[in-house]
Amino acid sequence: MGDIRIMIVDSDPAQVETIATALRKHQDFNLISMVSTRETAIRQLSAEPDIVVLNPEVLKKRTLSRFIHSVQAKNQKTRVVLLLENGLSDEDLITDLKTGIRGYISTVDPPAIMAKALRAVHDGEIWAERRLLEKAISKPMLLPETLQSHIPGLPPLTNREMEILTMLLQGSTNREIAVESSISERTVKTHLYRIYRKLKVKSRTKAIALLSH
Structure with missing residues (x-):
C-alpha cells in the first residue's frame, strides 16, 4: 500500500478514472477516495488524505479560498493541488498560489509528470512553473x-x-x-x-x- 494518500475531486468519471489509472502505476500512491462534489470531499477528509487533487470546476460558485479553509480546518497537513482541464491565466494561477494551493497539474500531463508533481508537493514543495512563482513573489517583499x-x-x-x-x-x-x-x-x-x-x-x-x- 502506498505512503502518499490521495483524494481526487472531479465530476467527470472518465477523467477521474484516467488519473486513477495513472497513479495506480506507482506503488507509492494510495488512492483512498474519488468523489464528485465539494460536500462529499469535505466529509471524507476524515480519511486524512495527504493530497487533494481538485478540479476547481467542482466548486461552482464557491470560492477556492473557502474550500482550502475547509480543508485546513479538518487537517492542516492536507495539501491541495489543482487539476486543470483548460488553461488559466497567469494572474489566476498566481492568485491561486497565494490562496494556498500547493501546485497544479493538467489533465493531459503524462502519468510520470503527475506522479512527480504529487511527490514534490508531498515533500513540501510547490509544483508550479518558476516564472509563476517569481511573479507570485514579485511584489515588494520584507527582506x-x-x-x-x-x-x-x-x-x-x-x-x-x-x-x-x-x-x-x-x-x-x-x-x-x-x-x-x-x-x-x-x-x-x-x-x-x-x-x-x-x-x-x-x-x-x-x-x-x-x-x-
Missing part, C-alpha cells in the same frame, strides 16, 4: 534581514535560516536550496520547519504571503 523590525516578537533568525529564507522567496525548491547550500534536503526541511515556526506559518505559501506587502 529577511529586516524582519525583526517589521514583525513584532519574531525570534531572531540564524544566518543560515536567513540564507534559506532568501532562496525560498526566490522560488527555489528544497533540492535547489540543498545544492546551493551544500546540505542535504532533510537538513533543508529541518531549517524550513524552524523558520515556519518562528514566522508562525504552516507552509511555504503562507511564508511568502506573510512577507508580501
Whole structure:
C-alpha cells in the first residue's frame, strides 16, 4: 500500500478514472477516495488524505479560498493541488498560489509528470512553473534581514535560516536550496520547519504571503 494518500475531486468519471489509472502505476500512491462534489470531499477528509487533487470546476460558485479553509480546518497537513482541464491565466494561477494551493497539474500531463508533481508537493514543495512563482513573489517583499523590525516578537533568525529564507522567496525548491547550500534536503526541511515556526506559518505559501506587502 502506498505512503502518499490521495483524494481526487472531479465530476467527470472518465477523467477521474484516467488519473486513477495513472497513479495506480506507482506503488507509492494510495488512492483512498474519488468523489464528485465539494460536500462529499469535505466529509471524507476524515480519511486524512495527504493530497487533494481538485478540479476547481467542482466548486461552482464557491470560492477556492473557502474550500482550502475547509480543508485546513479538518487537517492542516492536507495539501491541495489543482487539476486543470483548460488553461488559466497567469494572474489566476498566481492568485491561486497565494490562496494556498500547493501546485497544479493538467489533465493531459503524462502519468510520470503527475506522479512527480504529487511527490514534490508531498515533500513540501510547490509544483508550479518558476516564472509563476517569481511573479507570485514579485511584489515588494520584507527582506529577511529586516524582519525583526517589521514583525513584532519574531525570534531572531540564524544566518543560515536567513540564507534559506532568501532562496525560498526566490522560488527555489528544497533540492535547489540543498545544492546551493551544500546540505542535504532533510537538513533543508529541518531549517524550513524552524523558520515556519518562528514566522508562525504552516507552509511555504503562507511564508511568502506573510512577507508580501
